[in-house]
Amino acid sequence: MSSSIASSSSSSSSSSKKEKKISLKTSDGEVFEVEEPVAMQLEIVRSFFADNEDVTEQTVMPLPNVSTAAMHGILEYCRAHEEFRRRMPEAAPEEEVRAFEAGYVDRKSNEELKEMILAANYLNISKLLDFLTGVAAKRIENKSVEYVRAFFGVENDFTPEEEANLRREYEWAFEGVDED
Amino acid sequence: MLMILRNLDARSVALALLVSRAWHGVASSDVLWTSKCEELWLGKAHIPRLAQVRGLSKLAAYSLSVMDGKRAAPEYWRNLDPYWKGTGPPMRRYFHPDGSQTADPGDKVWGGHECCYSIVTSFVGEGKIREHYVRINRWPRMFVSRKLDWSWEMSNNLYCYCSIPDADKEFGTGPLFSVL
Structure with missing residues (x-):
């Protein structure tokens, strides 16, 4: 380590x-x-x-x-x-x-x-x-999935089918989300 | 990332599941969902049994519970109740001396589930009664009262039972079983 x-050889004495x-x-x-x-x-x-x-x-x-x-x-x-x-x-x-x-x-x-x-x-x-x-x-x-992806610069690596399945599975989470 | 998700409400964490595969991995962790389940279940009368199965992930348990909670149960029951819809007589419930409860055959609301009741009386001492009510399953306590026509009524804020008049009276059929 x-x-x-x-080592900096700068200033005076310690x-x-x-x-x-x-x-x-x-x-x-x-x-x-x-x-x-x-x-x-x-x-x-x-x-x-x-x-x-x-x-x-x-x-x-x-x-x-x-x-x-x-x-x-x-x-x-x-x-x-x-x-x-x-x-x-x-x-x-x-x-x-x-x-x-x-x-x-x-x-x-x-x-x-x-x-x-x-x-x-x-x-x-x-x-x-x-x-x-x-x-x-x-x-x-309360932001949309797209917003969170953009916020963190994350690439969506789900297939459209997988994403649709997840959306269906967690439908309860998608009510009244802010889109912007 | 886990640290950020810890600060989010359940819905937002559920949305984070869809961001990407890596996010799904973190956002579905039991670490996040255990406390959310506890919070959700606190003070709830019914928690779906399926959600309490051991070995089920806490996310799945939460999701099941939320969806079950959204099931509009009262609506569902109301639509099956012919009396409520004005298409038939009130449904019958029979309270047996052994503490079980049954319904007429073909009763749609009944649905064949098990049901039991008990009469709860708590004494304060010196023959004084503090509480006196009927408990059906785990429902809120039902209080028994007598009406002007000497019929009995048993109700709480959700349900109401009325005694069936004697056989020779109007609407009376005579008790098939002993009726409370």
Whole structure:
């Protein structure tokens, strides 16, 4: 595992205790300097640093399954939650969190949402993953089969006959579906 | 994907079955349908026996139950009841002392099913009665009352039974069996 770690020969000494940053490199080569508590919300990062004693602060952790765009979205979410946690360590200000999450996800297209779900799954951020899958579910709830296929870019590999059979079998599910 | 489907209602998961073969595999998993069955069956008076067969997938059980629930039973019974349609006399039900119940031969609603009744009386003590009703099968309790003409009536919100007048009265045929 450690062989895949690229060491960055950048900044000063590791003793700068001001705010520890962790460097994460996305699939398209961009390096993100992330505050430690934020980065630690990414379970994959947390366990990487916990399990490897020989990694240092200069270690750049490569995340080959995460695009830069997805990373921006993920950090925005994690930073906001870190902020909530810092302000109210006991209990999160629920209403504020909900307001943030609603606004946050409204700005995300279906494409971005899908990309972020994959990234959150890979990075193992259970809170974000729960949230995003809930949002995706809401976006496809009550929608037609065709809509769901288009949403996820899934190819229909049923034969027309099989599909007709399934439609007959689950006829009860087809009442009052939104077509758009 | 399973995580997204977990957030969906039963109908939307059923629709997801038709998206593609891979989706069908995930969307038909018992993990998703076990809780949906429990939810669906909660508080229901009749659950089709077929749906409770062991080894049946939870999706099949759910689907069977929903379709059975949509069977317009009251409509069905009403159309067979000649009295309701105004084409014949009321149907007869005979309550035997051994707790069984029978109908006239050729009674379409009866359909040859097994039927039993019991009289439920619960005492609070000191000879006081708390509840007193008749239970037929698992139907809602039936309460017995006496009408002005001294005939008996036994009813709940779905059904109503009237006693048959004595043999020498109008509409009376005399009890073939002992009648409650």
